[in-house]
Amino acid sequence: MEIFSKRNIDAAKADIEAAKKVVITAHLNPDGDALGSSLALYNYLKTTKEECHVILPNNIPDTFKWMPGCSEILIWDNENAQKLLAEADMIFLLDFNNASRVDKMQKALEESSAVKIMIDHHPNPQEGLCKHVFSDHEAAAACELLYIFCKECGFKLSIDSARCLYTGLVTDTGCFQFNCTTKRTFRVAGELAAFNFDRSEIIHHIYDSYSEGRMRLMGYVLTQKMVVFPQYHTAYISLTKAEADQFGYQVGDTEGFVNLPLCIGNIQFSAFFMERDGLIRCSFRSKGNFKVNTIAEHYFNGGGHDNAAGGKSYKPLNEIVDRFVSLLPKVTLPLCRRRPRMRKRINENPSQKLKE
Numbered sequence: 547m548e549i550f551s552k553r554n555i556d557a558a559k560a561d562i563e564a565a566k567k568v569v570i571t572a573h574l575n576p577d578g579d580a581l582g583s584s585l586a587l588y589n590y591l592k593t594t595k596e597e598c599h600v601i602l603p604n605n606i607p608d609t610f611k612w613m614p615g616c617s618e619i620l621i622w623d624n625e626n627a628q629k630l631l632a633e634a635d636m637i638f639l640l641d642f643n644n645a646s647r648v649d650k651m652q653k654a655l656e657e658s659s660a661v662k663i664m665i666d667h668h669p670n671p672q673e674g675l676c677k678h679v680f681s682d683h684e685a686a687a688a689c690e691l692l693y694i695f696c697k698e699c700g701f702k703l704s705i706d707s708a709r710c711l712y713t714g715l716v717t718d719t720g721c722f723q724f725n726c727t728t729k730r731t732f733r734v735a736g737e738l739a740a741f742n743f744d745r746s747e748i749i750h751h752i753y754d755s756y757s758e759g760r761m762r763l764m765g766y767v768l769t770q771k772m773v774v775f776p777q778y779h780t781a782y783i784s785l786t787k788a789e790a791d792q793f794g795y796q797v798g799d800t801e802g803f804v805n806l807p808l809c810i811g812n813i814q815f816s817a818f819f820m821e822r823d824g825l826i827r828c829s830f831r832s833k834g835n836f837k838v839n840t841i842a843e844h845y846f847n848g849g850g851h852d853n854a855a856g857g858k859s860y861k862p863l864n865e866i867v868d869r870f871v872s873l874l875p876k877v878t879l880p881l882c883r884r885r886p887r888m889r890k891r892i893n894e895n896p897s898q899k900l901k902e
């Protein structure tokens with residue numbers, strides 16, 4: 547399972563051994579992979595380092611609060627967090643590859659003279675940001691890469707770290723269902739399973755622990771807010787802050803909503819727009835080889851993976867939705883291409899046309 551060169555591993559390992567004050571960070575609106583990788587590494591390094599802290603740009607969804615070490619995470623608004631980052635001699639950047647993904651922490655991160663190590667699975671890592679870059683955009687999760695990194699460094703992980711890593715694999719692969727799940731992902735999952743923790747408990751924590759408000763909000767968006775364009779194989783959901791608040795919105799409550807329209811057979815492209823933290827967060831998902839990261843990058847100030855991407859905008863929600871709808875005839879062309887060919891075949895065969 548060796549994917550990183552021994553030279554790069556040895557160089558990073560030497561720096562890790564020399565570091566005294568370590569900070570681990572991950573992207574804004576942390577998901578299972580961001581938290582899983584951060585906490586897996588934290589649970590290892592806290593036993594070997596003088597100081598080690600996980601510092602995140604914003605709050606942690608309730609769904610993940612059971613994770614070992616979660617209560618020790620510091621949020622950037624905390625003054626102590628800012629001091630600790632400034633004093634760190636090593637910073638890990640996990641599950642993101644561009645400083646803009648840590649939002650308010652960006653400046654401090656870029657200005658820090660600490661040795662930076664990136665372990666990530668997004669395309670096109672920002673150049674010049676980190677001394678050590680362990681990046682593979684074919685990995686299903688940052689947790690997959692972190693496991694391999696730790697193994698190659700010879701770090702002995704605990705069962706707590708294994709549970710965190712497994713969480714990241716489960717969430718970023720949608721329970722091992724997306725195509726990003728490879729033979730290697732299953733091998734890593736298999737090696738983690740050998741730690742013998744309760745895997746079904748992890749699934750229950752993530753998927754069967756919704757609040758009543760979240761469940762009702764899901765019903766509301768599906769019945770009232772989902773707009774379907776069968777001709778473009780596309781559907782979107784938009785949500786204002788006021789609507790979300792009616793259901794007692796908590797961070798994480800809309801997690802996964804963007805996937806819901808993809809449950810419709812004919813839908814291959816799905817979007818979710820939400821007013822949040824004074825801006826509009828945009829999420830995009832697709833089935834098959836329709837790439838949403840290029841759409842996120844070109845039109846919504848974002849990026850991401852081929853089938854899961856996101857972006858943001860400071861314009862009003864209705865303007866963004868209008869823009870999205872106006873883009874559909876153009877951006878969904880690859881999804882609609884098969885249609886003219888089918889029509890041609892029907893036209894060529896009049897008897898078939900009659901039967902239709």
Ligand code: 5GP
Nearest residue numbers: 829830847848849850851854855856857858
């Ligand atoms: P989500 O829709 O879950 O917020 O994000 C899905 C994926 O899109 C993330 O894993 C991340 O790779 C990417 N992503 C989300 N928001 C942004 C953004 O603002 N900028 C960039 N570059 N990527 C984003």
Ligand code: MN
Nearest residue numbers: 579641688718
């Ligand atoms: Mn990830």
